[in-house]
Amino acid sequence: MGETRKISLTVNGKSYEEEVEVRFHLADFLRQKLGLTGTHLGCEHGVCGACTILMNGKSVRSCLMLAVQADGQELTTIEGIAPSEDEMHPLQEAFRDNHGLQCGFCTPGMLTTLLEFLEDNPDPSEEEVRIAISGNLCRCTGYQGIVAAALDAAQRLRDAKGV
Amino acid sequence: MSGWKVFGSLEKRLEDPSLLRGVGRFLDDIQVSGMLHAAFVRSPHSHARILHIDSNSALTIEGVRAVYTLDDLRPYLNNKRLVVGLPSPSYKQELDRPALADKEVVYVGEPIAIVVAESRYLAEDAAAIVNIEYEILPAVSDCRLAVEKSSILAHTQSPHNILAQFDMRYGEVESTFDNASYIFKENIWQHRGGSHSIECRGAVSFYEPTEDLVTLYSSTQSAHTAKNILIDMLGFDENKVRVIIPDVGGGFGPKLVFYQEDVSVVLAAMILGKPVKWVEDRREHFISTTQERDQFWEVEIAVDGEGQILGLRGSMVHDHGAYTARGINLAFNSALIVSLPYKVPCYFLEVLLAVTNKVPVTPVRGAGHPQGIFVMERLLDRVARELGIDRAEIRRKNLIKSDQMPFKKELETRGGSPVILDSGDYLSCMEQALEKVGYRDFSVRKEKALKEGKYVGLGFANYVKGTGRGPFETVKVKVGTSGKILVYSGAAAMGQSTRTMLSQIVADFLGGDVENINVITGDSSAVPIGIGGSASRQTVTAGSSALLAAKEVRNKLLKVAATLLEVSEEDLEINGRQINVKGVNEIKMDIGEVAHAVAGTPGYALPPGFEPGMESTKNFIVDDLTFVNGTVAVEV
Numbered sequence: 001m002g003e004t005r006k007i008s009l010t011v012n013g014k015s016y017e018e019e020v021e022v023r024f025h026l027a028d029f030l031r032q033k034l035g036l037t038g039t040h041l042g043c044e045h046g047v048c049g050a051c052t053i054l055m056n057g058k059s060v061r062s063c064l065m066l067a068v069q070a071d072g073q074e075l076t077t078i079e080g081i082a083p084s085e086d087e088m089h090p091l092q093e094a095f096r097d098n099h100g101l102q103c104g105f106c107t108p109g110m111l112t113t114l115l116e117f118l119e120d121n122p123d124p125s126e127e128e129v130r131i132a133i134s135g136n137l138c139r140c141t142g143y144q145g146i147v148a149a150a151l152d153a154a155q156r157l158r159d160a161k162g163v
Numbered sequence: 164m165s166g167w168k169v170f171g172s173l174e175k176r177l178e179d180p181s182l183l184r185g186v187g188r189f190l191d192d193i194q195v196s197g198m199l200h201a202a203f204v205r206s207p208h209s210h211a212r213i214l215h216i217d218s219n220s221a222l223t224i225e226g227v228r229a230v231y232t233l234d235d236l237r238p239y240l241n242n243k244r245l246v247v248g249l250p251s252p253s254y255k256q257e258l259d260r261p262a263l264a265d266k267e268v269v270y271v272g273e274p275i276a277i278v279v280a281e282s283r284y285l286a287e288d289a290a291a292i293v294n295i296e297y298e299i300l301p302a303v304s305d306c307r308l309a310v311e312k313s314s315i316l317a318h319t320q321s322p323h324n325i326l327a328q329f330d331m332r333y334g335e336v337e338s339t340f341d342n343a344s345y346i347f348k349e350n351i352w353q354h355r356g357g358s359h360s361i362e363c364r365g366a367v368s369f370y371e372p373t374e375d376l377v378t379l380y381s382s383t384q385s386a387h388t389a390k391n392i393l394i395d396m397l398g399f400d401e402n403k404v405r406v407i408i409p410d411v412g413g414g415f416g417p418k419l420v421f422y423q424e425d426v427s428v429v430l431a432a433m434i435l436g437k438p439v440k441w442v443e444d445r446r447e448h449f450i451s452t453t454q455e456r457d458q459f460w461e462v463e464i465a466v467d468g469e470g471q472i473l474g475l476r477g478s479m480v481h482d483h484g485a486y487t488a489r490g491i492n493l494a495f496n497s498a499l500i501v502s503l504p505y506k507v508p509c510y511f512l513e514v515l516l517a518v519t520n521k522v523p524v525t526p527v528r529g530a531g532h533p534q535g536i537f538v539m540e541r542l543l544d545r546v547a548r549e550l551g552i553d554r555a556e557i558r559r560k561n562l563i564k565s566d567q568m569p570f571k572k573e574l575e576t577r578g579g580s581p582v583i584l585d586s587g588d589y590l591s592c593m594e595q596a597l598e599k600v601g602y603r604d605f606s607v608r609k610e611k612a613l614k615e616g617k618y619v620g621l622g623f624a625n626y627v628k629g630t631g632r633g634p635f636e637t638v639k640v641k642v643g644t645s646g647k648i649l650v651y652s653g654a655a656a657m658g659q660s661t662r663t664m665l666s667q668i669v670a671d672f673l674g675g676d677v678e679n680i681n682v683i684t685g686d687s688s689a690v691p692i693g694i695g696g697s698a699s700r701q702t703v704t705a706g707s708s709a710l711l712a713a714k715e716v717r718n719k720l721l722k723v724a725a726t727l728l729e730v731s732e733e734d735l736e737i738n739g740r741q742i743n744v745k746g747v748n749e750i751k752m753d754i755g756e757v758a759h760a761v762a763g764t765p766g767y768a769l770p771p772g773f774e775p776g777m778e779s780t781k782n783f784i785v786d787d788l789t790f791v792n793g794t795v796a797v798e799v
Contacts, residue, residue: 038185103658104182105412
């Protein structure tokens with residue numbers, strides 16, 4: 001094992017303190033050390049977007065960051081999106097209702113990317129949604145269902161806020 | 164049966180909740196205690212002789228457990244090659260992949276050695292310093308050059324670079340072309356592509372001495388194929404190998420293939436007595452996962468002055484890559500499909516499969532079919548342009564019309580069954596697509612865009628493709644004594660909602676509650692034989708078997724329940740887990756209780772006239788393909 005360093009961070013509201021090899025990338029840390037395997041690795045060079053997570057509410061590629069760079073930060077992964085065991089987030093519901101996924105491998109990155117996007121832009125156009133997910137590759141759906149799900153989720157979130 | 168109908172009504176996918184919550188179980192999510200990690204040393208050369216492999220420095224890295232080459236694996240191999248090719252009389256040579264490279268590497272990315280270490284990081288460190296001395300050999304990368312007599316050989320031990328040769332023909336080709344008003348010729352080069360499922364390939368294997376059982380988790384599209392190849396290569400008894408497919412992040416064809424890495428990971432786990440995991444990275448996927456599409460076509464179309472097709476002829480060279488990882492099926496599919504939607508009175512295509520120093524070629528999303536369709540559509544566009552006929556009009560003239568069906572093509576599938584286009588309305592399909600894409604007003608948009616300095620184009624294509632490839636897919640439907648319905652199949656799921664599909668079909672016969680159904684696919688221990696996911700086949704084959712099996716289980720459930728409740732079976736219905744007399748909720752039984760009655764108690768007789776068990780295993784057998792059609796239109 002190479003050089004290690006101790007980091008502390010919050011993931012999905014839970015605090016962790018871990019000794020980590022300095023060369024470990026963040027996605028491997030989340031998956032292997034914390035057992036949060038919902039974050040997927042599709043390319044490990046920042047192209048496919050499957051490993052996207054939220055750091056302090058902003059989307060980052062967890063394959064392009066070292067775990068040590070997340071020291072002191074607050075992270076959200078796909079496991080932390082649903083409000084409870086029995087309930088899903090409106091974005092997750094919308095994905096299910098609009099066939100926004102098939103194999104589900106790109107889904108963690110789609111959800112985290114869109115979570116941030118819909119926060120910034122609660123009433124997006126179809127084109128804006130397409131631009132927002134342009135850094136996330138899906139090989140199954142042809143994106144139609146994903147775009148429909150994003151627009152549907154935006155509506156649901158607006159309705160919930162009474163906007 | 165009751166009023167509900169699950170199949171055909173919109174159901175939410177059963178697969179989604181775990182995938183949306185990030186608790187699916189993909190290959191790389193599997194953790195086994197004491198697991199080691201593998202990386203592969205791959206050829207950086209497209210063609211070279213391996214003179215010497217030195218793994219001494221690699222082995223000095225702390226945490227590195229082993230570096231194995233083919234020589235190390237050889238003692239454990241019953242057959243050192245992966246025999247996977249589909250049968251065909253057209254082969255001119257056999258080129259099965261070795262478990263790891265054997266003295267000569269024939270494509271960039273070919274695995275030479277497996278490195279096993281305590282982490283993937285360490286395995287990659289070590290793989291980078293395995294020192295291999297090569298004698299670089301000349302390589303052939305262009306399939307057109309490969310088939311020439313004087314070509315460089317892709318394998319030094321081969322007599323030539325021709326893997327297979329066949330032709331397809333019907334009708335009076337010579338005389339038709341001799342007398343045709345117009346003949347147009349096209350040379351069409353179709354380039355290579357990869358599948359790029361977002362999840363790369365992977366394997367986890369471990370050996371359990373207590374059971375003397377080798378388990379392989381693989382992101383494959385066919386558990387049973389993988390198992391059969393392992394049995395062949397390792398010389399194991401059938402009950403000593405189990406292959407399980409976890410959630411798969413897209414298959415698209417290449418995961419149908421059994422790879423060198425699969426058998427190497429299994430052997431490394433056996434030799435070391437430790438679980439071993441290997442997960443392909445994207446760079447490896449680019450150079451070691453099978454690919455598709457390189458084809459060079461020289462084709463001629465003969466037409467009359469009105470644009471009516473008289474015949475089609477030509478030749479095609481198909482780049483097979485360096486080894487046979489599937490067979491001749493791609494080139495065969497390409498050749499078979501060319502003319503399908505149209506009336507083409509005569510046809511001749513000469514096909515050569517060329518061996519090159521490139522990644523082996525296997526099905527990728529369409530298995531050769533898109534290439535053939537592309538050729539036909541390009542030829543029709545050419546005819547339209549040359550004769551000044553509208554592109555849609557030339558297709559209207561030549562499409563097979565619905566009143567001409569069933570239309571028998573003078574062609575046969577690879578299994579020898581006839582090509583019969585039994586139904587469809589190709590013309591109306593095309594008209595609908597053109598309507599939707601706004602074909603009529605395209606010239607207006609084109610002109611307007613041009614004024615704004617933009618170029619727009621509109622293309623469209625018609626296709627007819629065989630689906631539902633047989634011969635079968637086994638399904639076992641069982642009602643457990645717990646009341647749970649279990650559905651076992653050799654089918655494999657990689658994102659096409661297989662679980663939802665089978666649950667819906669079974670639910671229609673057994674209570675209508677999809678939540679009470681467990682579907683077990685992609686496990687070689689679930690049913691004895693299986694084929695797996697490819698060629699748009701699983702709903703046709705597994706779905707039909709599921710229907711037959713569910714029907715039989717339903718009949719037995721009702722018969723046994725009728726005996727136990729002392730009522731007539733016609734009066735019974737199944738609702739969820741409950742069997743009751745129609746409209747009389749008081750006279751009822753749980754389906755688990757009914758299953759229990761035929762599960763057997765030592766020394767006590769079964770209900771009179773019944774065989775033991777509440778289950779049925781069915782194999783819906785189908786040899787013919789179902790030909791579907793479609794039109795694709797796009798404006799760019």
